[in-house]
Amino acid sequence: MGSTGSPYSVAALPTSGRPLPIRTPRSATASDDSAAEEPVSPTAILMDAIYIVVTIGLGCPVNLPVLRAGLATQLARYPRFRSIQVTDGCKNPRWERTAVNVDDHMIVPTLDPVAVEADPDQAVDDYVASLPELPMDRSRPLWEFHFLDFPTSDATSTVVIRVHHSLGDGTSLIMLLLASARSASDPTRLPTMRELTVRTGAIYKPWRRQPPSAGALAASAAWVFSYLVLAWNTVVDVASFAATAAFLGDPHTLFRRADHDVAFISPRRFVRRSLSLDDVRFIKNAMNCTVNDVLVGATSAALSQYYFRKSGYSKTGKLCLRSILFVNTRPTTSLQAYVNMIESGKVDDVAWGNQLGYILLPFHLAMHDDPLAYVCKAMNTVDRKKSSLEVIFTYKMTEIFLKMLGLKQAGAFIFKRMFANTTISFSNMAGPTEQIESYGHPVDFLAPSVYGIPQVRHPGSYIKTFNFKQTFFYLYQQNHLSENLQCKDICPQLLMCRF
Incomplete structure (x- = not known):
């Protein structure tokens, strides 16, 4: 329930459940590093209509200035969040760097206070369900953070992230998210993630020459x-x-x-x-x-x-x-190794x-x-x-x-x-094995999903x-x-x- 006069973008959701378009100011002009360009990959182009939606439950009220500062810091780690797709008459689009006004990507919706008070869980569900109907402005990087600062049954506040799938898949985004998080028990270190499961089976075992024997022949046959x-x-x-x-x-x-x-x-x-x-x-x-x-x-x-x-x-x-x-x-x-690379500044190796x-x-x-x-x-x-x-x-x-x-x-x-x-x-998507916090906000849960795949004209589950x-x-x-x-x-x- 955003307050008027906020420096952040505001969206309204009427009581009828039909969303109004998100009203945000235009992006800033391109920066000097716009020369850093590369083609959009074929897979990313196929993701043109697909968006990732991540619902995050926080254990405390939203502190917008702190989160804004954290987002501005994270932008430097992942160039895709500072890039837009341009064609300029070319056959295939390419990524071009642009200046980013973080406030344009922070949405504080104005919801019906009566509906929120009556059933806050339903209010969150209704708002998330409205996102597929709200287009994103392609003149700026295709990502948004929506802040729902009221308690629900399983969180004190809720953040909904919407990201165009061309910016990366779930693994890319979870790496970036976890690189910005810290362990709740020790805020000085990164969260711990599970080790990879060792693959089993005969085809994954290295071949070793063994002296001729019945057992060796049986192992070779297998x-x-x-x-x-x-x-x-x-x-x-x-x-x-x-x-x-x-x-x-x-x-x-x-x-x-x-x-x-x-x-x-x-x-x-x-x-x-x-x-x-x-x-x-x-x-x-x-x-x-x-x-x-x-x-x-x-x-x-x-x-x-x-x-x-x-x-x-x-x-x-x-x-x-x-x-x-x-x-x-x-x-x-x-995943731990990738997150460590991001944290140490080796972004190009990820x-x-x-x-x-x-x-x-x-x-x-x-x-x-x-x-x-x-x-x-x-x-x-x-x-x-x-x-x-x-x-x-x-x-x-x-x-x-x-x-x-x-x-x-x-x-x-x-x-x-x-x-x-x-x-x-x-x-x-595997996450951390312990409780985490993001910029001082305890994270109670993360629930990612997606919309826009052709299959969902039928009732598919993701x-x-x-x-x-x-x-x-x-x-x-x-x-x-x-x-x-x-x-x-x-x-x-x-x-x-x-x-």
Whole structure:
């Protein structure tokens, strides 16, 4: 609830729920370092309509002057936040540096005080849901911070960050965010992040020549066989990816209807459901799987219950849909190492931008008597995908098609068709392992999501996890689905099982 006369931009949200445009002054003129230019990557161009939205719950009221000073400091660390896309008649756009007035990017909305007092949680949800309807000014860098300075059920105040996806993927942005954060227990040091999981399997073991023996021959045979399996799985997965981009689509369900089904079109919202990370880890350890396996299984259980309850379909039936899993293709350098590079000033050594590959992950809808069956199915599916180089080939295939067909044709043929022919999108992001604070503001939670992908004309869910106390299911989908889908009820059901 911004005050009048604030030096920061102000937006108003009327009681009807229909947002008014954000009114912000024009950006400052370009600075002297505008000569520092580089082409916009093909992947970034394909992200033209996609935006990342991060909801951050703070444990104290917003201190705008302190946060403004912190943002101004961080801008120098990441040139993309000081750049705009320009064409000047060129075939492809390029990045050009510009001067940034931080106040233009700090939005203090004026909300209906009656609505905020009656239900502050709903007021935050309504405001975040309005962001896709508010265009961003492309004459200045495409990022914004929205400050909602009133308490909710899980935070004292809320900050909503909106960033155009061309500025970077989730890994890039989380690196920058964590580089500006500090440990809540020791504000003099960076937050601690988890170590990378060591990859297992015969193909990841270095080859060592051994003296001839029965055991050595068996180990060699297993090593060769693992590569044959890898090659076969890769061929099958790449063929499936190509068929999906060309013609192969999921069946029409409650989660994905035909394009001409106008009755299915309804307002879309962001809805956050939180699960205790301790509960998730308990299931993970008991079943000897990963956190992502548990989350995919929990999502499968939630969507299955919703589907069979609303569709009237026989509960003995099964349905296999497909999801798109986004994978970071950077070298296996730990997130901690990247954050340390930023902190030490070695920004040029950090792998910025969008470096994403794609995996088509089968997604099963079924009713199981044992809730842990959902986790087992997810674990088997993900393990099968780990024995494939699909993510590398899809990343390279996209680049090749971009060069052969051009950005416009390739974007329509691969990017849009791939999302339109699948049902759900998954992504995940690991965060710090401890409580953090940002410029003196304790961070209670972070919940990232995205909007603008072609898939969300159907009700697709985009799920990210942030590991320090809770993991969040953040959904961007049809209004009626968001109101009825209770992901938060799934983990307690899984925990009721006896191991």
